[in-house]
Amino acid sequence: MPLTADLVERARRALPETEVEWLAPAEAVELGPLELDPETARRRVRDALDAAPVDVCALPFEGRRKQLLLADMDSTIIQVECVDELADALGIRERIAAITARAMNGEIPFAAALGERVALLEGLEQATLEHIAETRTPLSPGAGTLVATMKAHGAVTGLVSGGFTLFTSRVRARCGFDHDRANTLEIAGGELTGRVVPPIQDHGAKVDEFERLVAAHDLLDEDVIAVGDGANDVPMLQRAGIGVAYRAHQKVRAQVPIRLDVADLTGALYLQGYRRDEFVEG
Ligand SMILES: [Mg+2]
Known part of the structure; x- marks a missing residue:
């Protein structure tokens, strides 16, 4: 409309x-x-x-163009939850999706949910996993343009995920992010072991990456725009100068005042006062 x-x-x-x-x-x-x-x-x-x-x-007009973009991956930069896509390959999607939904709504701790889900993936072949990562991770509308436009205006961009590096590394490359951080799945003999290589990257890791990039680029918290949809994104969304709840879960919506429910991810550019004729297509 x-x-x-x-x-x-x-x-x-x-x-x-x-x-x-x-x-x-x-x-x-x-x-x-x-x-x-x-x-x-x-x-x-x-x-x-x-x-x-x-x-x-x-939001305030002053200083609304940010110098660091931090974005969650699953259901934010990509349209799916990568662990659910993995589960499809093993025919256990419903069991995994139920755990994911409870975690994203804040009902069970993130690390426990991650461990439960990854354990169910034991025995999946690495080649299957790579094929899924290549073919079943559609970018969300506006994701590439958000990243390309902010980079063209001098911003640093980071992809942070409680998911897996095998996915974030590919999405990072396709979308043009400068950095990515996520969990590494343990692989032995060409198959998943059902374990994550420690340390587990949870919502604490997202704030860690926030702090690391802010310090590395000599920025302040208010210079950051962060985008995410899940309970584990709330700490970085609340910390950022602009924290955007993107098509977010109910518990997140209650804690984050800036919400995009209708717009695609280019809405995060309009929030910074960018006009459409300033966008760089990505
Ligand atoms: Mg997410």
Whole structure:
């Protein structure tokens, strides 16, 4: 559904004294400057738009173009959970998906869920795994453009995942990320052993990578935009200058005020004030 002039006018009336700047025709607009605190402003506009399928986000104009992008992989940069795709190859998708869903909703600790899932993968051939990683990890719409545009404007980009390096290394290459960090599956005799090579990369590892890249590039936490959908992404989303919950699970939505539910990943560029004619296709 296009963003119509009528919807934009309703938003503008909800925020008197603001001016409208179109970032992309019929797609994205920003209003400012804000006199209200961001959450009050967001609620007023949300109420004014009723249930129209439009993302409404409120954040400071100052410093909104970020110098470091940190993105979760599964169900964020790619459209699938890689461990579920692996499970398909063994015919145990439902058992694995149930564990994944509980973990992403914060019901069981991440490390325990990872261990349970990987144990079920014991005996899978490495060649099968590589084929899955090559063929069953479709990028989310806008992922390549998000990375390419931020890099073209001088940002550093990192892919962080509680998944596996065998997947992140390939997605990193296809999408153009500078860095990737994830778990390494133990392989012996060409088959998965059902174990992860320690140390386990959990949500703590995502914050570790956040801190490592911020320090390495002489940045501040507010210079970071982070994007993710799962409970294990919340610490990095809350730490970043802009933390984006992307088509996120319910528990995540409750903890992260900036949410994209309608837009694709280029929404993370509009949040930074990029116009569509500044995008670099990736
Ligand atoms: Mg995810």
